[in-house]
Amino acid sequence: MSDATLHKPLLEIDTFSIRFGDKIAVRELNLTIGRGERVALVGESGSGKSVTALSILRLVEHAQTRGEIRLDGVDLLQKTEQQMRGIRGADLAMVFQEPMTALNPLFTIGQQIAESLRLHEGLRPNAAHARGIELLRRTGIPEPERRIDSYPHQLSGGQRQRAMIAMALACRPRLLLADEPTTALDVTVRQQIVDLLIELQEQEAADRGMAVLLITHDLNLVRRFAQRVAVMEKGVLVETNTTQALFAAPQHPYTRRLLDSEPHREIEPIEPHARRVLEVQGLAVDYRTAAKGWRSLFSGSTFRAVHDVDLTLRRGETLGVVGESGSGKSTLAATLLGLQRPAAGHIHIDGAPLSALRGANSRRALYSRMQVVFQDPFGSLSPRMTVEQIVGEWIEVHRPEIDARTRRARVGTMLEEVGMPQESMLRYPHEFSGGQRQRIAIARALAVEAEVLILDEPTSALDVSIQQQVLKLLAGLQKKYRLSYLLITHDLAVMRAMAHRVIVMKNGRVVEAGDTLDVLHAPSHPYTQSLLAASMIAPEHDEPEVLQ
Template sequence: MNNTTPLLQLKQLRVAFGDTEVVHGIDLSIQPGERLALVGESGSGKSVTALSVLRLMESARLSGQVLWQGQDLLQQPLAEMQRIRGDDIAMIFQEPMTALNPLMTVGQQISEVLQLKKGHIRRDADLRAVALLGETGIDEPERRFQAYPHQLSGGQRQRAMMAMALACEPKLLLADEPTTALDASLRLQMLALLSALQEKTGMAVLLITHDLALVRHFAHRVAVMEKGHLVEQGELRAVFSSPQHAYTQKLLDSRPRRDDLHEADAQAKPASVVQARGLRVRYPMTVPGWRGWFQKNHFTALQGADFSISAGTTLGVMGESGSGKSSLAQAVLGLMPFEGEVTFAGDRWQGQPRQDKALRQRVQVVFQDPYGSLSPRMTVGEIVSEGLKLHQPQLTAAQIEQRVLATLAEVGLSSDDFPQLLNRYPHAFSGGQRQRIALARALVVEPALLVLDEPTSALDVTVQKQILTLLKSLQVRRGIAYLMITHDVDVLRAMAHQVLVLQGGKVVESGPAMQVLGQPQHAYTRQLIDAFPD
């Protein structure tokens, strides 16, 4: 990192699509062996900048210079760029399921890179691919070599992508949000692996991310982008301890924090909204062969969960993928069969739409993805009013519209700021605004319990803070109980009053949030919390 000649240097790089310029003349350099984090919110130009280095956007108009060891990549013929891609500069993309070929095994895809780029014969390429899978931490690499992408977990797929990127021993790795789709502890594992591989090979890494917690663990230097402008860059410690630009200060101040008023208000509302005793969820499994005609097996996703949630309080449920979080949420929502007992002030799910209709009004849900949870063919007015029309058919059209507008205003979307608000479609709104619409849809029927399934994980840090602040204020005003499913310990620190920790379908720890998060007793809980240092 002390080498004075940059490995990669961007000089007044500009990127435009048609008449719209999205990257405005940035200057940035990466030294050999350096780990540089390029941070900013969605739309800041981070990914576009990284893709421009390899000229992977055919419709973009690039100007300025992209100097690779002194050679301007913007002036190179396509044949030279194809050689550089993979050989000298490799890239890991955000979502491995869209980046990997679903019709080829992961081993075949890595082997193909070695055959095309390094000229290896098939047998040698296969052996090297197995070795790369092992080096990136995949267990049983010989068996995983034969696996298709859908047969691997998210962490395993990301490791396979890393093995493919490292196959040609590149000098620079561009990692575009490589851990966004992973659980918190897996994120740290991936970064630790990437750091170890980087130090072993001496390659440089450009990490594109909006997750500042990861940057703290990984980067030597930080560069901050806002709306296509590079607003600040410097050594990690200097930028994080003394940010100079207002936007950098805003990002660093966006970490969720606990609210004393939120805490005090919760202690004043002891009434229980939901109670669960011995909650168990099992999925049927097919028994292979002729035994399947006579024998039935089950996979237990959740067993023996006990909890209660009082009015005006939040129960946070944490754990990695496969821990049973989603099964617990679906059982509470009455969306799947379960064993044990779940009661709502004495009422229970009956498994019949007519009998459950009244209870459905009292238990609502907000999903993780604000883009996928709203129908693109319905207007905002239709989306938010749908529950009212079902549960309160006695209301007139004028009363429904009044309730819908009032609820939208309560979540921060007023018709004064958004003309023709009720007639707009979801695509006209940002991710944070869509999540507010999803909240309004749930709140308009005045539920007693709101199930929040990773409600902020798909949002930028500043938008996340806004949504969490809104959720806290709504809870204080309405006295709603929240069941919050999340892997983000920072969110739990800010929101939860009680915490339930799940591992492999079992409750390994539970209790008051400050006790569980501040003094965890179980090793698994400590592992999860270590991913989010206080």
Template sequence: MSLLQVRNLQVAFDGQRVVDDVSFSIAPGEKFALVGESGSGKTVSALSILRLNQDAAYGGSILFDGEDLLQRSEAAMRAVRGKDVAMIFQEPMTALNPLFTIGNQIAEVLMLHEGLSSKAAALRAVELLDKTGIPEPQRRALSYPHQLSGGQRQRAMIAMALACKPRLLIADEPTTALDVTIQVQIVELLNQLQREENMAVLMITHDLNLVRHFADRVGVMEKGRLIEAAPTAELFAAPREAYTRKLLASQPHQLVNTVDAAAAPLMHAENVRCIFDIKQGWFKSRPFVAVDDVSVSIGRGETLGIVGESGSGKSTLGLALLRLSAARVDGRIAFDGSDIAAMSSSALRPLRARMQVVFQDPFASLSPRRTVEQIVGEGLALHQPQLTAAGIRQAVADGLQEVGLSSELMSRYPHEFSGGQRQRIAIARALVLKPDLILLDEPTSSLDVSVQQQVLRLLADLQARYGIAYVFISHDLAVIKAMAHRVMVMKDGKVVEQGVTSEVLAQPKQAYTQRLLQASTYASMDMGRAGEAGPV
């Protein structure tokens, strides 16, 4: 008997149908995955189960334990959300309340649904954070969402979703922001809880390796319709639809060209040190060294890949190189021969057009009050004042087309797009100025495999055409192998190994690099045995 039955589901916004006649079922303890490109309707279908699509018109039925959730009152749905059915959202920064600590938000779920006291709930919250792999869980429980890295926020969201041991867990890209070692831990954790509680899982992901080795069955969505569904092994061995075959063929491959190693560096940094002041009480604080004595050199047209686990200092270093870090930064940073570390903000402003950034979380970095045209065109209006309004509009349209978006979308706002589409908007905003250097902080983490390959090819083509240098931060070693000329491996704020990408990834010298590569191989090939592993 099915735990969940979705029958002829239809979802429409303002009369426009985005999910059309979708049907699938999930048995108790079964792991079912929905895959497809961004905008195919995967997340909207999943959100419909908990009736979380704002201003949506529904058709069909969603039976949970035989009862139609589409017919339940809002009060009755609140009792279901978080207890019987829980969800791990794709973007934790928008799902977590910025005004409450992580520990308080997890404890709230436990007090509401389990009836725990505030003290017992706080202790349990720390245990859950520890179980999901967050270091120093006692301290992190007292942190606010903005004080955690992207991967740590995702793990906190996972801890919250698993708090009440739901019967059905909806996981919307649960490993998107996580490095490979934590991906393995999270999958092991999901497998462990799924076995112990006979918990069903609805997985939404663009990671086909995860799907192949985690899911029992797979459904493929395209343009709001479920075009194919089959047991996982059967679908990967003999996909019926051409669209499914295209998804399975979309894997990163070598894209970079050789660069002149003797050319003068575009950016050179020496002995960079980033220090944050961690508050301890009202009047005390202690220094925390996030990046310690790191030196970097990046040539024109070169890609430097930076890898490491969440909290290793990758993003902090990248932001420090562009003078965007909130930390106190020591050391020398030179861009095209100019010492930007000593420059005032006003003196640095003309160089901003030549140094752009694509952030990890597109929803947090895109203004919710501005249209796509205004967002992408803002840099042009500021740095190229000679352009007319028509010229800016045409440049925005061209930029959107380069990242696979139609110019017809320019009047829309960020909340009207899927996570992958928002990331493409963020990439278009950076690329439209044709800068000399772009910091790419997990730029493809929220993209499905086919769009990921499209964006990587685009970045490689633009680099070859314009000589753009990239600082490419990623936890996906396959992407780094495809895109980076050189790679830097970071751990606890220090560089543990660096060199030519092919050499470092083929024959790593340091134990930490070897562990990252082993985890990457495990995540991509052996995740099917994750359920056999012991507790995390």
């Protein structure tokens, strides 16, 4: 590569705008990416960052565009669709957020890698197969000779994302676009993928000058990965700077708001003699696994998903449960909600054994004391029901003695409690943002006056500023009603912000427990240490003491 080429920008976006009907998604964007550079494009949902990435690939339909997007001086917006098909995969490649939807479930990983090599490099099947194995080995997939014949559903989430990266790098592109590549992954797998992208980019940068444009809302990921950051708000680029300079001294008010939106610890101390609202002793949970073939008609084995778990939750306390996929967090929650029968142990709610709750009336009594807020509010709220019907149904089921007029008034009151206007009652879930939908889900859980809320990844699907708003809402409701939260999450920043105490689970066992700040500042178990090392959370100074 000549010196002149080396110092020439790889990608130049020049006064680019894109419009969908009357809505301008991106306005007068100017951005350059140098060869071998790692740039992060950050912003909240609707900021225009994903539309920008798709516009570079010319994958946006039914839109009006203006300006230029030049790759090595050639305007991609002037290329025909046939010409773009030759550029995509060869000079430009993309790693998508959710590999399970981006990968074809009907073809093996090897077939999907080979297709790109056949189209862009003209390799024969045997050569493409050998290159595919090499790519899988390079991206860290174990036993690549065997995994190359696997279908996407036969791989773990991290392995699928590694396979996506292998496919993207198959033809050695000059620019790799990575759209939220770690969002759906566990914390340690997320660290591995980030380190892998950095390693591969540096290798390719030395040879071909490959650059990476990272699309993300995760500021901790930006700190670790990017050399330069561009910030977008409502389709406008508001700030760009080196990563170090931007985090040290953000200039634009929106950038400052984004950085200030990262979770901060604001929790109330627990009353010294607060009563125990939930007690778990020696809990074990088994799942039956079917035998293969004809033996499945007669036998099977059991898999122990939760081993000998003890925990207590007091009035007004938040107990965090942290661990990766398969650690037993969700099984624990399902068992506490009476959805899974324990194999051993005891669960007491307000001193009453859960085992005594049988039948519809007893189950109703349980759910009037304990409710759950799910990770994805769009999936947990019926799209066919208005907000009034969604929240009101909960009251009707669990408080059947309340008449319709009082029920409607209570729905309005609960919506106001979570910061939603009463006129929201007549609207449907799709008419609200993600943060507003989560507020509605919280209102539904509180409508039956439950004392214990199980919060299952309550903010993981939200933008960072919306996440902070929901965390503040939950903290305010806890203070007002002395609610008790069982917070299930893999996000240690959220855990640090909300939880008084924490238990760490691995393979169904509690491997560490204690006050949250003690565990995060001085973890004793190697697994907790590895989680903390991989979490990429920023240090928080002057954290207030919480009296126990």
